[in-house]
Amino acid sequence: MPQPFFRLSTAARLLGASLMLACATGAAQAAGAATWPDHPVIFVVPSAAGGSPDVLSRLVTTQLAKQVNGSVIIENRPGAAGNIGINLIKRAAPDGYTIGYGNINTLAVNRSLFKSLPYDVDKDLTPIAHMFDLYNVLIVPANSPAHTVQELIDLAHKQPGRLSYGAPGVGTTGHMGGELFKSMAKLDVMFIPYNGGPAAIQDLLGGRIDYLFANSSEAGPLVKSGKVRALGVSSLKRLALFPEVPTLDESGLKGYETVAWGGVVAPANTPADVVAKINAEVDTALKSKEVLEGLATLGAVPAGGSAAEFKQLIDSETRKWHDIIESAHIEKLD
Numbered sequence: 001m002p003q004p005f006f007r008l009s010t011a012a013r014l015l016g017a018s019l020m021l022a023c024a025t026g027a028a029q030a031a032g033a034a035t036w037p038d039h040p041v042i043f044v045v046p047s048a049a050g051g052s053p054d055v056l057s058r059l060v061t062t063q064l065a066k067q068v069n070g071s072v073i074i075e076n077r078p079g080a081a082g083n084i085g086i087n088l089i090k091r092a093a094p095d096g097y098t099i100g101y102g103n104i105n106t107l108a109v110n111r112s113l114f115k116s117l118p119y120d121v122d123k124d125l126t127p128i129a130h131m132f133d134l135y136n137v138l139i140v141p142a143n144s145p146a147h148t149v150q151e152l153i154d155l156a157h158k159q160p161g162r163l164s165y166g167a168p169g170v171g172t173t174g175h176m177g178g179e180l181f182k183s184m185a186k187l188d189v190m191f192i193p194y195n196g197g198p199a200a201i202q203d204l205l206g207g208r209i210d211y212l213f214a215n216s217s218e219a220g221p222l223v224k225s226g227k228v229r230a231l232g233v234s235s236l237k238r239l240a241l242f243p244e245v246p247t248l249d250e251s252g253l254k255g256y257e258t259v260a261w262g263g264v265v266a267p268a269n270t271p272a273d274v275v276a277k278i279n280a281e282v283d284t285a286l287k288s289k290e291v292l293e294g295l296a297t298l299g300a301v302p303a304g305g306s307a308a309e310f311k312q313l314i315d316s317e318t319r320k321w322h323d324i325i326e327s328a329h330i331e332k333l334d
Helices: 002-035 052-068 080-091 104-113 149-158 173-185 197-205 216-225 272-286 289-297 307-327
Strands: 041-045 072-076 098-103 125-134 136-141 164-167 190-193 211-215 228-233 262-267 300-302
Touching (some): 002 272, 041 052, 052 072, 052 262, 052 272, 080 098, 080 104, 080 125, 080 262, 098 104, 098 125, 104 173, 104 307, 125 272, 125 307, 136 149, 136 216, 164 173, 164 197, 173 307, 197 211, 197 216, 211 216, 262 272, 272 289
Parallel strands (some): 041 098
Antiparallel strands (some): 125 262, 125 300, 136 228
């Protein structure tokens, strides 16, 4: 009889310990959301300092730090089309203290562009907030015979295989937007990849390529200087930076849209209340005067919304660009 009593009491103690651990874990999670952040937050940007993702992320995180009276430290981890930085976020503790920037490339395009990735977007990451959208501008040299989108399409149809366009690398929005344009307009043109936007722009100005889908912040000064001509923008609505330039949608390619969106992601299993807290703070930052003015200067449009809505965007964009990559027979990258 004594032996069963000993086993029962041991089981009871183990059960009690488990319940206390569960309660302690729940309390810690609740406290985590209530006190976030009580020490510096690392914000990983999977690209080099000075580029659009870095500059825009710093704009938002600077405001975020002010709001929470804390410290948000940018950590640039460029390489492998953003995959290195995202993998760093994946491996971090899911506590809200290592988060980072995810965009159309790392969260959508790369999933179909690469043979394999060191992370699984669905299993390894938690979408937190959609921060902003950037758009491209279809530009041609100032001496181009094309003055409208339709004239460029007609020119390409008259010279199949002769026209070419460039982009700052395979899989970038300039490339994907160019492939979407090629598909919708049924064009036979060549794609020329470049190591960065400046090199592509230099060849456009030199007449070595015929057109380019350039970032709006890069295209702005060139259009104003008269060095290039803007034929259309990749948004569904006209951009404030280019109010006189029609969208490709209104130029005849119905439904054409390419958005270089970006947002905040965290490791998988980040507590829901911590995700909600960061989402709310980011949403507030996007409505601040400083961030709105900064985004407008760079040609970006604030987004916001719930974490669930950001997840829906990631899923829909993944499907969209998967179809484009497959139909264009773009070779998968290692």
